[in-house]
Amino acid sequence: MNGSQTDQQNKELFTRNNPFRAKVLKNINLNGAGSNRETRHLELSLKGSGISYLPGDALGIFPENDPQLVESLLSAMNWDGEQKVIINNKGEELSLKDALTTYFEITLLTKKIVQNFSKLVDNKELESLVSLENAASLKEYMYGRDLLDLIQDFGPCTVEAQEFVSLLRKMPPRLYSISSSLSAYPDEVHLTISAVRYTAHGRNRNGVCSVQCSERVLEGDTLPVYIQQNKHFKLPESHDVDVIMIGPGTGIAPFRAFIQERAMTNASGRSWLFFGAQHSKTDFLYQDELEKYQKDGALTKLTTAFSRDTAEKVYVQNKMQETSAELYQWIQAGAHIYVCGDKEHMAKDVHNTLIEILSNEGNISLEEAEEQLNEMKKSNRYQRDVY
Template identity: 40%
Template sequence: PVTPTRRKRVTVTARLTGNRLLSLPGAGKEVRRFTLDARDSETPLEYEVGDALGIRPTNCQDLVAEWLAVTGLDPAAKVTLEDAGDLLFAEALHRHLDITRITHGLLRFVAERTGDRGLRKLLRPGNAGELAQYSWCRQAVDVVSEHPVRATAQEWADVLGRLKPRLYSISSSPLDDPRTVSLTVSVVRYENLRGRRRKGVCSTFLADAEPGTEMSVFVQRAPHFRPPADPATPMVMVGPGTGVAPFIGFLDERRARGHRAPNWLFFGEQHQATDFYYREELSSFREQGVLTRLDTAFSRDQRAKVYVQDRMREHGPRLWSWLKDGAHFYVCGDASRMARDVDGALREIARRHGGLGEDEAAAYVRRLAADRRYVRDVY
């Protein structure tokens, strides 16, 4: 979702100083705000609102131990990684190898060693749906546990991919404190088909870390995703769930700069009682006049589900008026459904309240994007 620039990536050491639970008891999700402090780093942390922060996690030691148990290998076995040189197998599992993701390479390797027809079927072209269903609630170690394979540590090191950094939208403004950065993260925890606990690599790396833990981070620039530079330009933000993350930073930035243009946020989640992230901060923005309008859509609080795109349609005449006044329109969050539905609602508003035909409305939305007045950070 974040467009990289040619600027060299600089890795900075930061300490975890904040771990605040945003979701309340009874929520179906665990959503947290993490704050990292880089004031002690030799290299300064330089970012702008709209950027993302890359976190370089390590794998959970319990999962490393499970991998060693399932493969029956010696943790002190030597392996060679192209980007890390010679090291112990246990260290490779902990810091360098992606030991959670089910890849085609892993399935192919296990299928070849075991001769399992079911795994071979999953790898057939056009079988993406069945593969996705198989991968649901499983991790790589579950595949090996269900289909035991005799292989050397080096063979596993060659099959498993490299552990990659995770990117999270930044939820703070450097104008508040240039040495700290905050993130809004949905923490992934679930049980596999046998009732064994599984968890996301980076979200729980953050959530379960002790205060003060040092982490390697870097800034991924997003020069296209910035609040309006003109203090008089209105801003409309659509950020359901953790998609609200960058917009907390946007509002912080406009407040710090003294920009007085109107700002409008559409926020949505499942339940108002448990999932209204940043409720206090948003109320404060309203009281200070930074946030002009706040419209919420809590989908499970009534029989008929309501989403942010429905709220957009409800306020179509006013939203069209804001766009005609030059407002910039931002979307952050789920690309598979939400962003598509919001785009459709935007076109519908242009037709219904702008008097445009279908082709004209589509051209209008394309023009907004070309003029960088319609910007998305979706994933």
């Protein structure tokens, strides 16, 4: 059997249902000292997997829950972590500790879990909360709380561990935009992950996968991964088409892959990146790389917005407005527009700014400009990867 046949078999072998254990080659913090952000740059080896991907695709990681949270759960329920529990309908078994660590979702509450838990405890307040009349109150309660909160708020409960875990759902993988091109880094995949930490309801909370990657994943460790294709976020087929990329914060991830790919293929089309963060000194992700690509000509224009470096906050959409005439010229010349990052605020603001630019520069109504942008979306000239 030749190498290409082996690669093809491996490619088909490693899927969401059968992830590849990728070795961590590098794990560094991209933010400088004094930043209130922590962004990890991970380099993983795909050697021997036969896995391939395209710029714009995502990597799925099956994470592990925080060991401290697992210990707190075991303690709150007075369970023995070494006892065996059946984890699925195939009858597979794990120790309770391993099941809560690697298999079950414990950081998110669902209506079903709270309702089922209410049947296990004698608590009038919880009964009232899950009643039909209290849908809004239940939704408000679940927001930002986890399984430990539920037990502490409405326990104690003497239910057997097996009965309890049967209420839980399997932990879903976390998806991250790939920040490397396979052409530039054969047998590797890179990620750009922001560590999520916050305080809610009197407890410190951590993003399951992001803080695992930040605090507990060392070089030499392995992570179970698979490729999630993203057919709706792809570079133009033609290398001579211009691209406009708008990606503040970790939204830079797929655009690092785009720029690497265009550099490797010697694309003749121009490229323009809008990047934003809080402070240029500590939060300018991949600064040296981007400036080198600009110097080498692989990146035509680099426009940055650092919101906390000026008295008045400046964001990528403000920089787009400042360069609206040139942006409009690029769009009229056939440029493809890509947006990656925060769905709630940034992507909406960028979308509205594009409509304003098309309206003002093209001397058309806002309604006509919106229609024009919708047409660009239909023809894949305007693509978004937002979360």
